[in-house]
Amino acid sequence: MSLKLTILGCHSATPRVNAHPTAQFLEIKNHHFLIDCGEGTQVQLRKYGVKFSKIKHIFISHLHGDHFYGLVGLISTFRLLNREAELHIYGPNGLKEIITLQLKLSNSWTQYPLLFHELNATESELVFEDATVEVHTIPLDHRIYTNGFLFKEKLGERKLNAKAIAKFKEIEICDYQNLKNCSDTAYYPEIVPLIKNATCLYHEATFLKDKEALCVTTKHSTAAQAAQIAQLSNVNQLIIGHYSGRYQNKEDFKIEAQAFFENTHLSLEGKVFEINNTLIDY
Amino acid sequence: MSLKLTILGCHSATPRVNAHPTAQFLEIKNHHFLIDCGEGTQVQLRKYGVKFSKIKHIFISHLHGDHFYGLVGLISTFRLLNREAELHIYGPNGLKEIITLQLKLSNSWTQYPLLFHELNATESELVFEDATVEVHTIPLDHRIYTNGFLFKEKLGERKLNAKAIAKFKEIEICDYQNLKNCSDTAYYPEIVPLIKNATCLYHEATFLKDKEALCVTTKHSTAAQAAQIAQLSNVNQLIIGHYSGRYQNKEDFKIEAQAFFENTHLSLEGKVFEINNTLIDY
Numbered sequence: 001m002s003l004k005l006t007i008l009g010c011h012s013a014t015p016r017v018n019a020h021p022t023a024q025f026l027e028i029k030n031h032h033f034l035i036d037c038g039e040g041t042q043v044q045l046r047k048y049g050v051k052f053s054k055i056k057h058i059f060i061s062h063l064h065g066d067h068f069y070g071l072v073g074l075i076s077t078f079r080l081l082n083r084e085a086e087l088h089i090y091g092p093n094g095l096k097e098i099i100t101l102q103l104k105l106s107n108s109w110t111q112y113p114l115l116f117h118e119l120n121a122t123e124s125e126l127v128f129e130d131a132t133v134e135v136h137t138i139p140l141d142h143r144i145y146t147n148g149f150l151f152k153e154k155l156g157e158r159k160l161n162a163k164a165i166a167k168f169k170e171i172e173i174c175d176y177q178n179l180k181n182c183s184d185t186a187y188y189p190e191i192v193p194l195i196k197n198a199t200c201l202y203h204e205a206t207f208l209k210d211k212e213a214l215c216v217t218t219k220h221s222t223a224a225q226a227a228q229i230a231q232l233s234n235v236n237q238l239i240i241g242h243y244s245g246r247y248q249n250k251e252d253f254k255i256e257a258q259a260f261f262e263n264t265h266l267s268l269e270g271k272v273f274e275i276n277n278t279l280i281d282y
Numbered sequence: 283m284s285l286k287l288t289i290l291g292c293h294s295a296t297p298r299v300n301a302h303p304t305a306q307f308l309e310i311k312n313h314h315f316l317i318d319c320g321e322g323t324q325v326q327l328r329k330y331g332v333k334f335s336k337i338k339h340i341f342i343s344h345l346h347g348d349h350f351y352g353l354v355g356l357i358s359t360f361r362l363l364n365r366e367a368e369l370h371i372y373g374p375n376g377l378k379e380i381i382t383l384q385l386k387l388s389n390s391w392t393q394y395p396l397l398f399h400e401l402n403a404t405e406s407e408l409v410f411e412d413a414t415v416e417v418h419t420i421p422l423d424h425r426i427y428t429n430g431f432l433f434k435e436k437l438g439e440r441k442l443n444a445k446a447i448a449k450f451k452e453i454e455i456c457d458y459q460n461l462k463n464c465s466d467t468a469y470y471p472e473i474v475p476l477i478k479n480a481t482c483l484y485h486e487a488t489f490l491k492d493k494e495a496l497c498v499t500t501k502h503s504t505a506a507q508a509a510q511i512a513q514l515s516n517v518n519q520l521i522i523g524h525y526s527g528r529y530q531n532k533e534d535f536k537i538e539a540q541a542f543f544e545n546t547h548l549s550l551e552g553k554v555f556e557i558n559n560t561l562i563d564y
Contacts, residue, residue: 014359015325039355040322043297063388065358069351073321076347077296094387101383105345105376107426144389 002276003028003151003179003200008044010241010267012184012206012220013066015039020269021066022242024202025050026179029132029153034058035181041070042077048270052081057128059135060091061183062146068095072102079110086113090127090135092145093118119147124194138194140185142219148182150194177276180235184242186215187225189232198235200275202267205240205253223253227260237279241267284558285310285433285461285482290326292523292549294466294488294502295348297321302551303348304524306484307332308461311414311435316340317463323352324359330552334363339410341417342373343465344428350377354384361392368395372409372417374427375400401429406476420476422467424501430464432476459558462517466524468497469507471514480517482557484549487522487535505535509542519561523549 004027009020021038025045032054034041045052060068068091078087087110089095096116103109117127119137128135131154138148180198182191184206195201206220215222221229223240230238238261240253247253250266257264265279274280286309291302303320307327314336316323327334342350350373360369369392371377378398385391399409401419410417413436420430462480464473466488477483488502497504503511505522512520520543522535529535532548539546547561556562 013362015322015355017325017329039352040297040325043299043322047299063384064390065355065384065388069355069358070321073297073347073351076351080295092387094383098380098384098387101376102345102347102380105374105380105426106347108346144387 002274003153003177005179005200005202005239005273005275006048006050007241007267007269007271007273008041008048009038010243010269011066012242012244014245015066016245018269019245020044021069022061022183023070024181025055026151028151028179031133032056033135033151035149036061036067036183037071037074038066039069039073042074044269045074052078053083053085055087056085057088058090059149060089060095061140061148062142062144063092063094063098064144064184067183071095072099075099075103075110075114076106076108078112079108083110083112086115088115088117088128090117090119092147093120120145124150138180138182138191140182140191141188142184142186146184148180148185148191150178150180150198152178179275182229184219185221186219187221187229189229192229192232195229195233195235198233200237200239200273200279201230201233201235202239202241203229204242205257206242206244208247208252208256211244223256224260227257227264230261230264237263237265237275239265239267239273284556285435285459287461287482287484287521287555287557288330288332289523289549289551289553289555290323290330291320292525292551293348294524294526296527297348298527300551301527302326303351304343304465305352306463307337308433310433310461313415314338315417315433317431318343318349318465319353319356320348321351321355324356326551327356334360335365335367337369338367339370340372341431342371342377343422343430344424344426345374345376345380346426346466349465353377354381357381357385357392357396358388358390360394361390365392365394368397370397370399370410372399372401374429375402402427406432420462420464420473422464422473423470424466424468428466430462430467430473432460432462432480434460461557464511466501467503468501469503469511471511474511474514477511477515477517480515482519482521482555482561483512483515483517484521484523485511486524487539488524488526490529490534490538493526505538506542509539509546512543512546519545519547519557521547521549521555
């Protein structure tokens with residue numbers, strides 16, 4: 001059993017011809033999660049062959065445009081495709097108002113149930129759970145309220161008591177595959193306990209060291225900082241993305257990160273990662 | 283002197299890899315107008331080499347997503363590019379609330395003046411005027427409040443009294459170049475007096491005759507209906523667009539239209555029209 005992560009967009013700020021803002025499609029135990037939804041995500045989903053009807057849960061990290069301006073369009077397209085299944089959206093307070101205002105003014109209410117789960121907690125919380133998968137928030141340090149997300153497979157054979165797991169963290173390493181997705185954030189070692197021993201950490205790396213000062217004002221991270229978080233957290237593997245458009249050569253991000261954390265991989269559009277104890281990157 | 287119209291997107295409903303929703307860039311006497319702004323328009327602007335800073339006026343026909351979901355992203359990108367110049371937006375009531383709510387929640391107010399001119403009149407009105415250009419609305423018949431727009435060059439040498447022109451319509455034919463842009467609308471002969479003798483009419487043609495019944499329920503037009511409006515209005519030339527994704531071959535739209543109006547041209551992405559008494563389509 002593994003998690004499969006498809007990168008739909010891995011750039012920051014503004015969409016360009018071959019540089020799409022953040023969106024990722026995660027397949028985990030027959031669940032199909034969309035993580036963030038920048039402008040143009042629905043086109044990227046088509047480009048990489050994702051069947052729209054599979055998506056039942058969308059997680060929005062924060063309300064900066066490069067992470068959610070494509071959401072209202074995707075919701076509208078689901079309507080035009082005569083979707084009937086429920087769509088659950090997890091994101092910060094205010095997201096429901098933004099979407100429903102637009103549906104109201106265009107007189108285009110969805111014929112399918114559109115369910116918002118608005119988030120405002122500053123501590124990690126469980127936001128989705130069924131027999132096989134759990135999703136927890138990871139509050140981050142950004143200019144506005146922002147969450148990362150932890151996606152965790154449950155054991156197939158036996159149901160574990162969550163409190164018991166908390167006591168024996170090492171069980172988690174052996175028995176679970178999980179992805180910890182830390183979207184936009186400043187260097188924030190406070191998250192280390194929340195992402196400790198993750199199978200895979202997706203951490204933003206907007207800048208290289210040359211712009212470390214800019215990271216302070218914009219509350220983003222350098223590739224080196226992302227790698228230091230991966231090292232401190234003892235994760236198995238690191239994927240970095242959310243590159244600033246000012247850098248032409250993505251390999252520089254990898255080189256900078258690998259000085260701190262060897263098992264670092266670059267997020268690139270259309271790339272698929274099979275996440276298990278040996279990450280396959282193809 | 284001529285008008286230059288660049289087609290950025292000419293499809294209806296949902297964006298696809300090579301089919302972008304409505305957006306057009308109009309150059310007229312040193313003015314640079316963006317007409318509609320579907321999702322992905324900012325990427326199309328870059329693709330076709332439009333300098334962002336030139337755009338000072340954006341006209342939104344109505345609040346269906348395929349005509350404005352790209353607007354908030356473009357406004358945000360102008361902010362990231364450190365724009366200082368005023369940006370004027372003309373569109374239906376409610377557009378200001380949609381945009382400002384998103385800027386508020388993302389804590390990303392523009393540093394440049396963002397000025398909304400909200401429209402709700404059901405009669406044609408003058409919405410922009412300076413020494414060389416006028417823009418009037420053309421109220422249309424669609425499922426929600428919708429305007430087309432008339433873009434008119436004024437005479438360079440002398441200023442005519444608008445009332446005098448109204449009495450002698452034929453002056454207009456000789457002395458003006460103008461584009462009448464009728465975005466989404468049902469077949470609506472009531473607009474004929476407003477678009478009479480236009481140099482160029484851009485009229486939507488979402489369907490072919492095989493879906494004429496669908497035009498009634500969705501309040502769109504067939505290619506034949508667009509051409510009949512052009513014929514009734516005695517315009518010089520017709521451009522059609524806003525094609526439904528169900529049709530593979532755009533030439534069928536042209537064939538259907540030309541049975542009623544010979545001088546019909548197809549809107550295609552990236553195509554540039556020089557609009558004068560002899561339309562150049564290259």
